[in-house]
Amino acid sequence: MRKLRLAVLISGRGSNLQSLIKACADPEFPAEIALVLSNKTDASGLEKAAKAGIATAIVSHTGFPNRADFDAEIDTVIRAHHPDLVCLAGFMRLLGATFVEAWHDRLINIHPALLPSFKGANAIGDALAAGVKVTGCTLHFVRAAMDSGPIIAQTAVPVHPGDDEAQLSARIRQAEHEIYPRAVRLIAEGRVRVIDEKTEIDDPK
Ligand code: GAR
Numbered sequence: 001m002r003k004l005r006l007a008v009l010i011s012g013r014g015s016n017l018q019s020l021i022k023a024c025a026d027p028e029f030p031a032e033i034a035l036v037l038s039n040k041t042d043a044s045g046l047e048k049a050a051k052a053g054i055a056t057a058i059v060s061h062t063g064f065p066n067r068a069d070f071d072a073e074i075d076t077v078i079r080a081h082h083p084d085l086v087c088l089a090g091f092m093r094l095l096g097a098t099f100v101e102a103w104h105d106r107l108i109n110i111h112p113a114l115l116p117s118f119k120g121a122n123a124i125g126d127a128l129a130a131g132v133k134v135t136g137c138t139l140h141f142v143r144a145a146m147d148s149g150p151i152i153a154q155t156a157v158p159v160h161p162g163d164d165e166a167q168l169s170a171r172i173r174q175a176e177h178e179i180y181p182r183a184v185r186l187i188a189e190g191r192v193r194v195i196d197e198k199t200e201i202d203d204p205k
Contacts, residue, residue, distance in 0.1 A: 001030065003032040004084045004184070004188035005031070006184065007033075007036075007085075007086045007087065008036050008087045009089065010089050010091055011090055014089065015045075015177065016090055016176055018045075018048050019177035019181055021049070023184070029181070031188045033049075034082065035055050035057060035078065035081040036049035039058075039059055039091070039092075055081060057077050059073050059074050067094070071096045071099040072098075085107075085108065086103050086106060087180075089180065094146060095107075100144045101144070107142040108139060108142065109140055109142050109149070110176050111123060111137065111140070111147050112137050113126075114137075114138060114156065115138040116147075117135075119146055119148075124169050127159065127168070128168060132159060136156040136157045136175060137154065139151075139179050139180060139183040140152055150194045150197055150198055150199045151199060152186070152187070152192060153182060153183045153186075155179050157171050186201060
């Protein structure tokens with residue numbers, strides 16, 4: 001079986017990366033991680049990748065005069081590892097339209113809210129501030145507009161009375177760690193199609 005090759009892009013802790021590393025450790029899992037790329041030199045996810053024997057790269061956005069040059073450089077680094085799918089896993093840089101279009105339907109992102117609610121970098125704080133009783137996480141194909149694109153999987157997560165951001169984040173992350181490998185498996189098995197900017201999924205479990 002040829003495995004789907006993943007490039008995982010991170011900016012920090014990399015707990016979603018860790019969930020993918022764990023899934024890929026199963027010989028039956030239909031994907032493998034070819035590269036972990038971080039835009040932050042101190043992202044602790046890089047250690048998780050190195051420990052698992054995965055190739056890592058750091059491309060610091062601070063070294064580039066504009067977004068297009070940074071995007072072009074990460075595109076070059078990613079392509080050198082021949083991935084089939086680019087997985088954003090806590091990658092906290094907006095990617096420009098050229099990059100996003102170049103990876104059309106081969107670029108996915110995890111977001112800590114039930115999109116299209118609570119887009120942006122403060123999704124969990126915004127959900128708490130709005131007083132919602134249920135929030136969650138969304139795995140989606142990436143389009144040029146921030147936190148948009150065909151939804152592959154979502155999990156609802158309850159907000160408990162008195163939750164602070166750390167407590168709610170931890171609960172959402174648990175759900176993320178379950179849906180990310182599940183969605184990658186569905187894509188690797190060819191069960192996800194995008195039709196009219198919505199996904200159709202064969203045999204969703
Ligand atoms: C995750 O909760 C992910 O949903 C969020 O960053 C966290 C990364 O955690 N992403 C975004 O907010 C993107 N807009 P991790 O580094 O432990 O995987």
